[in-house]
Amino acid sequence: MSYTLSVGSLRCHILSDGLQHVDGGGFFGLIPRTMWQSVIAPDELNQIACDSRCLLIESDAGLILVDTGNGDKLPAKARQRLGMDDRNNRLIGVLARLGVAPEDIDIVLLTHFHGDHVGGATRWAGEEGSPVVPAFPRARYIGQRLELADASFPNERTAATYLADNFKPLLECNRLQIVDGPQRLSRGVRTDIAPGHTIGLQTVWVEDGGESLLFLTDAASWAVHLERLAWVPAYDVMPLQSMETKRRLRQEALERNSLLVFQHDAQVVTARLGEGRRGPVIVPVITETADFDASR
Numbered sequence: 496m497s498y499t500l501s502v503g504s505l506r507c508h509i510l511s512d513g514l515q516h517v518d519g520g521g522f523f524g525l526i527p528r529t530m531w532q533s534v535i536a537p538d539e540l541n542q543i544a545c546d547s548r549c550l551l552i553e554s555d556a557g558l559i560l561v562d563t564g565n566g567d568k569l570p571a572k573a574r575q576r577l578g579m580d581d582r583n584n585r586l587i588g589v590l591a592r593l594g595v596a597p598e599d600i601d602i603v604l605l606t607h608f609h610g611d612h613v614g615g616a617t618r619w620a621g622e623e624g625s626p627v628v629p630a631f632p633r634a635r636y637i638g639q640r641l642e643l644a645d646a647s648f649p650n651e652r653t654a655a656t657y658l659a660d661n662f663k664p665l666l667e668c669n670r671l672q673i674v675d676g677p678q679r680l681s682r683g684v685r686t687d688i689a690p691g692h693t694i695g696l697q698t699v700w701v702e703d704g705g706e707s708l709l710f711l712t713d714a715a716s717w718a719v720h721l722e723r724l725a726w727v728p729a730y731d732v733m734p735l736q737s738m739e740t741k742r743r744l745r746q747e748a749l750e751r752n753s754l755l756v757f758q759h760d761a762q763v764v765t766a767r768l769g770e771g772r773r774g775p776v777i778v779p780v781i782t783e784t785a786d787f788d789a790s791r
């Protein structure tokens with residue numbers, strides 16, 4: 496699944512890496528299920544559908560890919576547990592349908608190093624278990640220094656998502672450019688630091704001709720997270736910081752009438768903000784019905 500849209504003269508594509516099944520409590524943290532189930536209904540295992548979207552930007556600096564989805568290196572058991580779509584309906588297949596081959600990508604921006612964002616950055620050279628190589632052979636990959644530090648020395652809580660095979664091979668072949676703080680990638684494309692979910696999380700702004708798009712990554716994984724500041728995922732390492740980050744991003748997006756892209760929301764792909772009685776509210780632009788197969 497993909498959507499093509501323009502921000503001024505810049506063309507962008509929102510690409511899905513497919514739906515997964517994840518525990519509902521992960522995304523909604525302290526919020527009781529009786530509250531979040533009115534946003535998305537869980538199945539009998541308390542699981543919800545979760546997308547993994549990436550952004551492709553046709554920029555002056557070439558094709559910029561933001562995040563890479565789960566990739567193909569997860570063990571079969573994990574793929575089954577997540578209910579992952581087959582390859583054709585995931586990032587590489589969706590890119591191919593747009594006529595984009597992995598070697599066409601010039602820059603891969605990694606918003607953070609969690610497995611569902613950088614898993615597709617590398618792949619096995621041959622069959623399962625063979626050496627791991629960059630999945631985008633010509634690309635320069637960009638990640639934040641603090642994110643690399645956390646990923647390189649994970650703790651008991653983060654070890655399951657910071658997997659060395661997703662980024663170490665990039666370092667070893669000198670393809671991962673480590674940066675510190677906000678960056679300008681090309682005319683109209685820049686990053687910003689949005690701490691909370693992780694220390695070094697980076698969001699992406701696309702801006703041209705008075706229009707703007709904000710790729711929120713896990714600063715607001717679902718649209719409702721931006722509308723209700725107290726709704727912070729259990730995954731976030733600094734939940735109070737997440738709230739302040741969301742407050743700032745929400746105000747900026749509201750003032751600029753920015754198009755918001757949600758990475759994991761299985762229902763709201765893009766939205767803008769409107770003024771509500773109790774603060775800014777989400778006004779969906781592109782929506783989907785999560786095709787969630789609870790009977791699998």
Ligand SMILES: [Zn+2]
Binds near residue numbers: 607609612692713
């Ligand atoms: Zn994450």
